[in-house]
Amino acid sequence: MELSIGKALNAGLRAAMDDDAKVVLMGEDIGRLGGVFRVTDGLQKDFGDQRVMDTPLAESAIVGAAVGMAYRGFRPVVEIQFDGFVYPAYDQIVNQVARLRFRSEGAVKVPLVIRIPYGGGIGAVEHHSESPEAQFVMTPGLTVVTPSNAHDAFWMMRQAIASDDPVIFLEPKQRYWDTGEVGDEAGIGLHQSRVAREGSDVTVVGYGPVVKTCLAAADEAEASLEVIDLRSLSPLDLGPVMDSVKRTGRVVVVHEAARTLGLGAELATRITQECFYSLEAPVQRVTGYDMPYPPCRVEHDHLPSVERILDAVDVTGEF
Amino acid sequence: MGLPISQTLAPDGELVAAHDFTPEDLRGFHRDLVLARRIDSEAFALQRHGELGLWAPMLGQEAAQIGSGRALAPNDFVFPSYREHAVAWCRGLDPALLLGLFRGTSLGGWDPAQYGYALPAIIIGAQTLHAVGYGIGLTLEGKEDAVVTYFGDGATSQGDTNEAFAWAASYHAPVVFFCQNNHYAISIPLERQTRVPIAQRAAGFGFEGVRVDGNDVLAVHQVTSEALAKARSGGGPTLIEAVTYRMGAHTTSDDPSRYRDPHEADAWAERDPLLRLRTLLERTDPGFAEFDARVQAEADELGAHLRDVCRNLPDPDLAELFEHVYADLPPELVAQREEVRSWS
Ligand SMILES: Cc1ncc(C[n+]2csc(CCOP(=O)(O)OP(=O)(O)O)c2C)c(N)n1
Numbered sequence: 071m072e073l074s075i076g077k078a079l080n081a082g083l084r085a086a087m088d089d090d091a092k093v094v095l096m097g098e099d100i101g102r103l104g105g106v107f108r109v110t111d112g113l114q115k116d117f118g119d120q121r122v123m124d125t126p127l128a129e130s131a132i133v134g135a136a137v138g139m140a141y142r143g144f145r146p147v148v149e150i151q152f153d154g155f156v157y158p159a160y161d162q163i164v165n166q167v168a169r170l171r172f173r174s175e176g177a178v179k180v181p182l183v184i185r186i187p188y189g190g191g192i193g194a195v196e197h198h199s200e201s202p203e204a205q206f207v208m209t210p211g212l213t214v215v216t217p218s219n220a221h222d223a224f225w226m227m228r229q230a231i232a233s234d235d236p237v238i239f240l241e242p243k244q245r246y247w248d249t250g251e252v253g254d255e256a257g258i259g260l261h262q263s264r265v266a267r268e269g270s271d272v273t274v275v276g277y278g279p280v281v282k283t284c285l286a287a288a289d290e291a292e293a294s295l296e297v298i299d300l301r302s303l304s305p306l307d308l309g310p311v312m313d314s315v316k317r318t319g320r321v322v323v324v325h326e327a328a329r330t331l332g333l334g335a336e337l338a339t340r341i342t343q344e345c346f347y348s349l350e351a352p353v354q355r356v357t358g359y360d361m362p363y364p365p366c367r368v369e370h371d372h373l374p375s376v377e378r379i380l381d382a383v384d385v386t387g388e389f
Numbered sequence: 390m391g392l393p394i395s396q397t398l399a400p401d402g403e404l405v406a407a408h409d410f411t412p413e414d415l416r417g418f419h420r421d422l423v424l425a426r427r428i429d430s431e432a433f434a435l436q437r438h439g440e441l442g443l444w445a446p447m448l449g450q451e452a453a454q455i456g457s458g459r460a461l462a463p464n465d466f467v468f469p470s471y472r473e474h475a476v477a478w479c480r481g482l483d484p485a486l487l488l489g490l491f492r493g494t495s496l497g498g499w500d501p502a503q504y505g506y507a508l509p510a511i512i513i514g515a516q517t518l519h520a521v522g523y524g525i526g527l528t529l530e531g532k533e534d535a536v537v538t539y540f541g542d543g544a545t546s547q548g549d550t551n552e553a554f555a556w557a558a559s560y561h562a563p564v565v566f567f568c569q570n571n572h573y574a575i576s577i578p579l580e581r582q583t584r585v586p587i588a589q590r591a592a593g594f595g596f597e598g599v600r601v602d603g604n605d606v607l608a609v610h611q612v613t614s615e616a617l618a619k620a621r622s623g624g625g626p627t628l629i630e631a632v633t634y635r636m637g638a639h640t641t642s643d644d645p646s647r648y649r650d651p652h653e654a655d656a657w658a659e660r661d662p663l664l665r666l667r668t669l670l671e672r673t674d675p676g677f678a679e680f681d682a683r684v685q686a687e688a689d690e691l692g693a694h695l696r697d698v699c700r701n702l703p704d705p706d707l708a709e710l711f712e713h714v715y716a717d718l719p720p721e722l723v724a725q726r727e728e729v730r731s732w733s
Contacts, residue, residue: 102648103576126546126582127513127574155512158548193442195471196496197511330721359725361714364707366442366493371707371729378732 076246078220079109079185082227083147087117090145093231096123096132097149097185106151107187107246129159136182137166145181147231153188154197160205167236168211179234183227187243188216189279189326190358190373193366200363201327203278206238207304207336214304215260216240218281220250222301229260240303242279263307265314269296272383273314275337276324277303280374284324287379295383303333311337312344319350320386324374329357351389354382391589394600394632397607400660402668408607412674418606419670420684421455422663425475427688428484431695432474432491436641440699441491445472449604449636452662453569454539455479456609457631460617461537463505466523468516468538471509472569476539480506484691485698494702514540514547517566521553524562524626535620537565537613543574545590546582554628558595563620565613566591566628569603571635576648588630596626603633604662634660708733 073081087093095110095117101124104111114122125132129150136146150156156163163184170178190199206214213235217223223241230237237260258264267285271293276284277300288295296314300306315321321341323334338353356374364372397406410418429447436444447454450472458479461467469476474487482504489495490509497508510516520538527534544550545568557564568587572579583590591598601612609631616627634657638645670677711718711726718726 098574099576101576103644104647106575106642124577124581127543127577128546128548130548131546158512193493195443195490195493195511329725359707359711359729360722361710362496364710365489365495365705367704368707368710369493371732 071252072249073220073224073252074247074249075217075220075223075242076107076109078223078252079227079241080111080113081252082224083110083113084116086147086228086231087113087121092143093145093147094121094123094139095147095149096125096136098125098127098132098151100124100149105149107243109185109241109246110149129155130162133159133162133167133184137162137170137180140180140182141178145231147183147185150184150186152198153186153200153202156184156186156202163206163212163238164209168209171235172211180236181231181234182236183230183239184236185239185241187246188240189242189244190363190366190369191244191279193369195366196363199366199369201325201358203240203303204327204332207333212236212238212304213261213302214238214240215302216242216278217301218242218245218266218278218299220248221252221257224252225256226260226301229256233260240278244279245282248282261302261305261307263298263300263302263310265296265310266299267295267297269294269318271295271318272320272322272386273298273311273318274322274324274379274383275300275311277301277333280324280326283374283376284379287376287383290376291380291383293383293387306336306340308340308344311341315341315345316348319348321349322354322356322379322382322386324356324379326358326373328360329355330360332357351386354385356382391586392598392600394602395608395612396602396605397611398605398665398669400604400665402665402672404669406608408611410607415666415670415674416680418455418459418610419666419681420687421459421475421478422451422606422666423684423688424691425451425455425478426663427692428474428478428695431692432488433637433641435488435696435699436491441488442493443491443640443642445640446637447472447474449634449657449662450569450571451475452606453603453609453631453633456606457537457567457613457629460610460613461505462534462617464534465617466505466507466534466536468507468520468523468536469509470513470516470540470544471511472541473509473539477506480504482506485695488695488699489702492699492702494704514544514549514553516540517544517550517553518556520564520566521556521560521562524557524564524620525560527563528560533621535563535565535617537567537617539567539569541574542568542570542572542579542582542587543577544568545587554591554594557626561623561625563623564626565616565620566626567613568628568630569633570630571633573635573639573649575639575643586630588628591628596628598628598630600630600632603631604660604665606662606666706733
């Protein structure tokens with residue numbers, strides 16, 4: 071079945087709701103409007119306003135109330151309308167959601183999915199293009215995942231809802247309209263990374279919106295690039311990354327988020343620790359710069375581009 | 390339920406309460422309303438022509454904004470959200486300055502101190518706390534100025550807004566909370582945010598709330614002037630609920646037909662804020678037709694100015710933006726700036 075990423079997410083939510091009456095959706099404008107990106111389109115019509123709830127405009131309350139519902143045995147899936155609006159809920163996520171299992175020594179589970187359209191490239195105004203993933207990855211207790219294609223969008227959503235742990239589900243909003251085949255089987259687990267394209271010279275690691283950019287770079291590169299799609303940012307599955315680096319000896323990590331203490335920092339450290347003797351060049355990073363997300367007329371100079379990835383690939387070849 | 394809604398000028402253009410406005414004041418309001426509507430319609434058209442990424446229209450809310458904006462004194466300070474284009478007009482901002490944010494060439498682009506007008510808050514409710522802090526600052530300095538913050542009905546559900554109410558009451562801060570209740574937060578109707586009139590909530594925090602017909606520029610001006618005078622003289626905060634209606638979409642990306650009954654807007658069209666003042670002036674001001682013709686010509690000029698400025702707004706240079714991240718550019722950012730330059 072060929073679907074856009076947005077429609078695949080919708081289908082994933084629908085299937086999960088069909089399967090389990092305890093799955094409820096909550097968020098701003100997700101009901102009649104179907105969400106500002108229409109990811110929940112039609113779900114309130116079919117499941118009713120008790121299972122697809124339009125909420126008051128309050129992110130801390132959306133997440134905090136979802137915690138209470140989880141105590142009551144529900145499996146809430148909440149939508150934060152845009153990345154920049156998650157911060158009012160940050161306290162609930164970091165101080166409550168992430169710690170409840172640990173504090174209760176396993177007695178309380180929080181099967182909560184927090185959906186966040188994230189990333190730039192859509193020409194939006196302020197607070198609509200942020201990449202906050204590292205803030206959640208550094209919070210123990212949270213699972214953080216992001217699909218890069220329609221198949222994963224559908225299946226990872228189902229896996230995230232089925233998980234008994236809280237999942238930050240980052241949706242690459244720039245890619246909502248990209249289409250792809252959605253297969254009948256989930257394939258790999260929610261926490262696994264995958265080789266998106268095989269290659270032998272340089273390993274390019276990305277996730278979410280930049281996977282497409284990395285694949286485009288691989289199409290254009292003279293060298294043979296192996297592209298790894300991390301899918302899960304916390305926990306990290308570095309098996310495929312390490313296998314690849316041991317063969318190529320060269321790595322470029324790509325993300326939209328600012329550079330300092332971005333995921334690239336963790337990846338570079340782990341790769342250095344585990345593949346030191348295989349490395350032919352220092353790990354290169356292609357990232358957003360260490361500034362607040364700039365006005366959108368210059369966002370394309372800020373975001374990782376095919377050119378910048380190819381340049382970093384060349385740098386790894388100079389050693 | 391509860392509080393009455395003050396009104397001075399009825400929808401049919403009849404005066405239903407006494408007022409102190411001179412004929413010149415009334416003409417001034419008319420001019421502001423017409424020009425504000427032109428700023429809005431011109432920006433909307435610019436978005437449709439691809440010149441702006443987004444626009445948040447204020448059609449229908451002109452009287453709430455002009456009535457309150459014109460009540461402000463030069464030393465007052467405004468903390469707006471993103472739809473207060475007409476308040477910005479009252480503060481003397483060239484409306485072209487508002488376009489940068491929506492075109493994506495800037496994240497604001499003016500010095501708030503110059504206009505007594507802060508940069509717009511897109512994060513719902515955030516600015517209400519800034520207003521309280523500013524107000525506390527005024528009190529600490531012994532100043533007799535006031536601060537106004539604008540927000541929507543949806544914003545009253547946010548923690549920040551409720552914390553601002555609590556603080557303003559606690560510190561007796563000279564803050565006017567100006568809520569434009571336009572009945573929707575994107576698709577969510579008022580009933581999902583509150584089960585009592587918004588103004589009524591102020592009582593629970595310990596200060597006064599007033600409701601006003603937000604489409605009546607005269608009544609809005611009157612209640613705002615009173616609230617500001619109270620704030621300046623140490624009377625503490627007021628919550629004004631201007632009852633109005635968003636005639637258009639939430640933003641140019643929104644489709645209100647998905648969540649609104651089309652006839653609902655028809656009823657509000659009859660309460661159009663421009664029409665009712667025009668009706669009054671046509672009946673009572675002998676030279677109005679001539680004045681109005683001049684205002685229309687002025688609106689055409691303003692429209693042309695906006696089109697011209699908008700198309701010529703320069704894109705920023707990413708490398709130069711590094712200058713503004715910190716007061717002193719750290720070495721790491723110098724290196725990143727050079728990296729960006731190497732690409733241009
Ligand atoms: C914290 C936060 N959450 C969500 C949004 C997305 N959003 C932008 S405007 C809006 C509705 C605001 O409604 P209201 O406060 O009534 O103001 P209005 O737009 O009607 O003037 C929403 C949900 C946001 N900007 N900030």
